[in-house]
Amino acid sequence: MTCPSPYNFCKINWRRWVLKFDFFNVQPEDPVREWDFEPFTLTLKEGKFFGRGVADNKGHIMQNISVVEQLILSQSLKNTIIFLIEGEEETESEHFTTYIEELKTELSCVDVFFITDVEMYKKNIPMIIYALRGHIYFEIEPHVGNHDIHSGVYGNAVLDPAQILADLFAQMKDVKSGEVLIPGFYDDVRMITDEEMFFSGIEMLKKVYGGGY
Numbered sequence: 647m648t649c650p651s652p653y654n655f656c657k658i659n660w661r662r663w664v665l666k667f668d669f670f671n672v673q674p675e676d677p678v679r680e681w682d683f684e685p686f687t688l689t690l691k692e693g694k695f696f697g698r699g700v701a702d703n704k705g706h707i708m709q710n711i712s713v714v715e716q717l718i719l720s721q722s723l724k725n726t727i728i729f730l731i732e733g734e735e736e737t738e739s740e741h742f743t744t745y746i747e748e749l750k751t752e753l754s755c756v757d758v759f760f761i762t763d764v765e766m767y768k769k770n771i772p773m774i775i776y777a778l779r780g781h782i783y784f785e786i787e788p789h790v791g792n793h794d795i796h797s798g799v800y801g802n803a804v805l806d807p808a809q810i811l812a813d814l815f816a817q818m819k820d821v822k823s824g825e826v827l828i829p830g831f832y833d834d835v836r837m838i839t840d841e842e843m844f845f846s847g848i849e850m851l852k853k854v855y856g857g858g859y
């Protein structure tokens with residue numbers, strides 16, 4: 647392994663190849679004063695674990711390792727299990743592509759890939775989340791001059807970069823409906839099937855993702 651960032655690749659040999667991806671780095675614990683426990687001290691209370699990263703995503707790592715351990719102990723393991731555990735997920739995965747290239751041969755044999763993340767609709771009811779919203783990153787730098795000018799003299803006579811950006815962003819999305827207004831944005835988007843529309847009746851989804859979204 648040549649990447650400077652922490653990655654762990656563990657393979658448990660058997661038949662079908664199943665890759666389990668997780669990450670162990672976390673967002674900052676600030677504001678610390680709002681914590682009821684020490685953020686990085688695992689605490690058990692009323693049958694629940696509390697600590698930074700328990701729900702995102704350290705707890706999931708231990709959960710899946712425990713499952714595989716039990717499968718091994720009960721001699722029920724029938725697949726090759728691969729644990730790929732990343733330490734840069736919350737910081738844009740700077741070295742992840744390089745690491746994947748190094749493991750191209752091993753990963754080409756994978757039959758099933760999954761990650762244990764996101765929330766559950768209800769306790770003890772398993773969920774399979776097969777898509778997230780995704781991200782697009784870009785930088786915009788509007789230029790309207792080559793030196794500073796006095797706002798009291800040139801205000802409203804010279805274009806304001808902040809107003810230019812505000813106008814641009816306002817044309818990109820309808821803030822009430824959530825519809826993206828960029829031409830062609832939905833051209834390659836698959837329509838929701840009738841089967842998928844069934845889930846629109848779940849109250850949790852209405853509460854969490856309702857409103858303009």
